[in-house]
Amino acid sequence: MIRNARMRIDREVNEVMMKLSATRRALLAGAAFAVVLATGALAADKPTMGIVVKIGGIPWFNAMEAGIKETGTKDGVDAFMIGPTSADPSLQVRAIEDLIAKKVDVIGVVPNDEKALEPVLEKARAAGIKVVAHEGPGIKAKDWDFELASAKGFGEAHAELLAKAVGGKGEYAVFVGSLTVPLHNAWADAAIAYLKVHYPDMKPVGDRYGVAENVDDSRKTALDLLTAHPDLHGFLGFGSQGPVGAGRAIEEKGDVGKVFVVGPLSPGQGRKLIKEGAVLGGFMWNPAEAGRVFVRVGKMLAAGQEIKDGETIEGLGVVHPDPKTHNIITDNLLEINKDTVDKLADLGL
Numbered sequence: 001m002i003r004n005a006r007m008r009i010d011r012e013v014n015e016v017m018m019k020l021s022a023t024r025r026a027l028l029a030g031a032a033f034a035v036v037l038a039t040g041a042l043a044a045d046k047p048t049m050g051i052v053v054k055i056g057g058i059p060w061f062n063a064m065e066a067g068i069k070e071t072g073t074k075d076g077v078d079a080f081m082i083g084p085t086s087a088d089p090s091l092q093v094r095a096i097e098d099l100i101a102k103k104v105d106v107i108g109v110v111p112n113d114e115k116a117l118e119p120v121l122e123k124a125r126a127a128g129i130k131v132v133a134h135e136g137p138g139i140k141a142k143d144w145d146f147e148l149a150s151a152k153g154f155g156e157a158h159a160e161l162l163a164k165a166v167g168g169k170g171e172y173a174v175f176v177g178s179l180t181v182p183l184h185n186a187w188a189d190a191a192i193a194y195l196k197v198h199y200p201d202m203k204p205v206g207d208r209y210g211v212a213e214n215v216d217d218s219r220k221t222a223l224d225l226l227t228a229h230p231d232l233h234g235f236l237g238f239g240s241q242g243p244v245g246a247g248r249a250i251e252e253k254g255d256v257g258k259v260f261v262v263g264p265l266s267p268g269q270g271r272k273l274i275k276e277g278a279v280l281g282g283f284m285w286n287p288a289e290a291g292r293v294f295v296r297v298g299k300m301l302a303a304g305q306e307i308k309d310g311e312t313i314e315g316l317g318v319v320h321p322d323p324k325t326h327n328i329i330t331d332n333l334l335e336i337n338k339d340t341v342d343k344l345a346d347l348g349l
Contacts, residue, residue, distance in 0.1 A: 047302035049079040050099040051108035051294050052092050054177065055213055056083020059266035060240040060287050061110075063349055067291025077302075079295045087178060087213045089113035096120045100127055106298035111136040113180035130301040134290055135183040137327045143301055145325075146293055146316060148285035148332040151183060155190025155238075157283050157333070158262050160198075162234045165260040165280050169201040170233035173225050175218055175246065175263070177239035178210040184238040191236055205229050211245070212237050212263075218245025219252075226253050237263030237282075244270055247278035267336055267344035274341045281337035286349060289315045289332070 051068055053061045065081040072079030082099075084091035089112045097120060099107050107124050111117050114136055121131050121141035133145035162172060174192065176184035188208050195202045205225060211217035218241055226232055226249060237243035243263035247270070250259050256277045264284040273279040293315040300307065307313075307321050307328070321328045336344060 047077050047105040047299060048102075049077055049106040049108060049295065049298045049302070050082060050095075050102070050104050051079065051110075051291075052082045052084075052095045052099070053110045054084075054092075054112050054181075055087045056081075056085065058213075058240065059269045059349075063266070064110075064287040064291040064294075066348065067286075067288035068295055069291075070288075071292040071295040075295060075299055077295050077299050079298070081291070087112050087181075089116035089180065092117060093120045096124060100124050100129065103127075104129060105302040106130040106132060108132045108134070108294045108298060109136060109139075110134050111139065111182070112178060114138045114182045116180070117141075130298065132294060132297050132301065134294065135181075137186075137325065137329075138182050142326060144297060144307060144321065144328055146290075146297060146328040146330070147183075148290060148293075148316070148330055149283070150329050150331065151186035152190045153331065154264075154283065154333070155187040156194045158187070158236055158238075158264075159191035159194040161280065161282065162236055162260060162262040163195060163199045163202060165262070166202070166233040168199045171203050171205045171229055171231045172234035172236060173205050173222070173229075173232060174208040175212040175221070175235065175237040175239060175242035176208050176210055177213040177242075179208070181210075181213075181239070184212065187238045188236070191238075202234075205232060212239025212242025215241040215245040215248070218242045219249045220245075222246040222249035223252065226250075226255065226259065233259055235259070235261045235263070237261060237265070239263075240265050240269075243279050243282065244273065247273040251276070251278045265336065267341045267349050270336070271341050271345045274336070274338055281335070281341070283333045283335055284344075284349075285332050285334065286347075288348065 061083055068079050068081050082095045107129055118141050131142040133139045133142045137145050174188050176188050209221050211221045235246040237246055243261050243265040246261045261279045263282045270279055309320050312318050316330045319328050
């Protein structure tokens with residue numbers, strides 16, 4: 001009888017312990033599930049941003065990509081850059097279509113052709129995706145465009161630099177990235193208009209040439225122009241590869257000190273040409289900083305923040321956004337010349 005009682009007690013104790021173990025397992029499983037949910041929520045809260053630039057693999061956009069990655073990591077944004085294999089607007093359209101399919105929170109773009117991108121950017125915005133542009137002040141389907149220099153001031157600064165170098169006389173040629181890149185052509189318009197008024201003895205040869213996103217095309221075009229126009233004394237290259245190609249052509253022709261090249265270019269890529277005098281210099285903004293600004297503005301928009309007049313955005317300074325055009329124009333120019341090129345190049349630009 002005592003033995004039966006003990007067996008019954010042992011059996012009841014085992015049942016209680018089993019129930020406790022089952023409860024404990026359930027609690028642990030629930031806790032683990034909660035951790036997974038919390039981790040997923042944190043991942044979902046991290047905004048995603050894809051930035052489509054004009055072309056990949058050139059120093060200017062390599063520097064921009066470094067700024068994008070740096071600030072994305074620092075500010076908790078899953079930010080990445082897409083650089084097409086050529087400066088073809090259709091490749092940018094395809095890249096933006098892919099980003100829409102991936103349901104990113106923000107799309108950034110440096111356009112090759114504003115008009116060609118309008119429909120796909122409209123599609124992005126209709127899907128609830130924020131759009132940030134750079135070098136695309138004429139784009140309508142955007143939340144904001146930011147610029148680190150005004151088009152008029154940028155063009156006129158280069159025009160004045162070239163005019164002083166050539167003594168205010170002679171023929172000059174104008175390179176742009178392509179005839180559809182809006183900002184390059186706005187710079188060219190401003191430069192040509194400035195020279196026409198202030199230096200009437202300077203005359204452009206032909207029309208502008210859409211070669212400045214390719215160093216080999218710029219070099220070949222410059223060689224052809226130097227042969228065809230003996231009174232050609234200068235090149236305005238709006239597009240980072242234009243001044244480099246023209247500078248190489250001048251070296252090949254033995255015209256260093258006779259023909260002058262002015263334009264924005266990557267200091268690291270153009271340092272040797274500037275020091276040798278094949279390229280006089282120019283003005284630029286920091287493309288790495290532009291990459292950082294892309295991410296900062298994108299994060300603000302993804303969080304539903306309004307960009308207000310008079311506020312400070314790192315990399316832009318105090319901003320005065322235009323509510324009609326949705327453009328943010330600032331003045332953050334750096335001068336490139338023999339005295340500054342080493343320092344700028346050492347910054348990785």
